[in-house]
Amino acid sequence: MALLFNDFISWEKHCVRTAEALYQPVLAYEIELKGRTEEFIWQNIARAYQVMQEAVKTGLTADMTSRSGMVNNGAKKVAEAPVTVLSPEFKTLISRAMGAKEVNSCMGRVVAAPTAGASGILPGVLTTLQDLHQLPDRKIHEALLIAAGIALIIEKNASLAGAVGGCQAETGSAAAMAAGAIVYCLNGTIDQVFTAVAITIQCMLGLICDPVAGLVEVPCIVRNASAAAIAFSSAQIAISGVNPVIPVDQCVQALGEVGQSMESRYKETALGGLANMPAGRAIEKKVLIQDIEILPDTPNP
Template sequence: MSLLFNDFKSWEKHCTETGEPLYQPVLDYEIEQKGRTEDFIWENIAKAYDVMKDAVQTGLTEDMRSRSGMVNNGAKKVAKSPVTVLSPEFKMLVSRALGAKEVNSCMGRVVAAPTAGASGILPGTLTTLQELHNLPDRSIHEGLLVAAGIALIIEQNASLAGAVGGCQAETGSAAAMAAGAIVYCLGGNIEEVFTAVAITIQCMLGLVCDPVAGLVEVPCIVRNASAAAIAFSSAQMAIAGVNAVIPVDQCVAALGEVGESMERKYKETAEGGLANTPRAREIESFVLVQDVEILPDETEEV
């Protein structure tokens, strides 16, 4: 893919001129840059999506309690809540995104998409999308390649890491990837796919990374659910023809600019934001004490 372009404008130009689907240049990138066969790539995408589906299922059926105590089966609580604020489909989306991310926080198996801290967003959105629209796995697999292409461009022009660009770079990028994949899977054109990316970035811009006690649990898990919701809403607006006004490449540039200017304490250091609240500091002390390993006195005879 980097052989062809480094921005969305070039990606669109290439696919418009060649008639290739959006996923094809990403597939070519994997083949040419990584020396992989096409069959190998499709097989591994299928495996990755299976892991995503397993993470969603695990989060909704198994005991999801983390050692810190901050994670306590939130996904199941949402799924089984007797009071319904959301539509059944929306509720399902939120619970699935929560569930997959809780699996990560409880040391389960997930797909970093693009990071482990954002590992609930693509699983939650794509499994829900597939079920709602009865999409074949192949469509989702192509959508995952499109999502990967979106991440490659964001990575080159901004960042995917919370330690570099704040949570906007992690959950924001994951939501942008998901929104673009959703529109692609539903047959949206290139402009609509990239509009979904642009709208999503606009909605996530400026979000800080402030994990309580330095753990990717609070507020990371609930942000995965919120980001999944933003991905769905952005995709809906884009596919309906809503204009993002600011071109997608300029939105990515803004993402990078905001990330660069963000204070260090808001970049995964647990020194600012929610991580610096009194309650967070209490939790931090408790977690640190729990994790202290008592070693034998070196002067003691053995």
């Protein structure tokens, strides 16, 4: 079963040959390789989704002010903005993705899906999708298994970590997971699910990881929002029958190639990009000074 997760084409071939739903090989992977019961897996998926829902709610109702001051209830400001350029549904998606990620930045409980830095994307996407289409929890839980399978393949052939592949590997992977989950939930074909993954990667390719002051706050939170939007647009394009031209496995290969060639200052080191701008350096200095502990004088031995 583990071989199913080497690439997307073998996953698809297996499901076509066996007539299994796309989530079933992932479930088998969890059962066989990790020694878990099916009941345990479904219970934990349900719990993970509950935590995602709670993060969305917390982000939009509690005080989301981070110690650095860079996070200051941005999600609520978007949700309550009197002037909007977005449809109500689109604004809900953006605010939810931001809110769940702000919970992470304010030291709350989230699901790392696949990382804490991208923890607002799947919650924002799945809760909004469920509300829009009145989907049962079971469908969302199956989609989460599929998202996990997508992450396994990306991890094997590229990376999920900003420190290895830049933000394209973190928010990009999460957006790809979300896009595939959307198409599955709306009864798209396997080919359309994987097309959504491919298109999402194409849209996110090359995005650097440049956290200001080394904190997963700026620009991470707004990138969670934009990645959620890309997941929705990619899913719409894929389920409409658009050809991605570059196959999904080659898109993942490109993700890995770009990540390998990216300079280290653009891979979570806070040495380049926004983190290296004057405003970023000023914030970094302020945050570091706040974190210094003033120790009492001690006599020399």
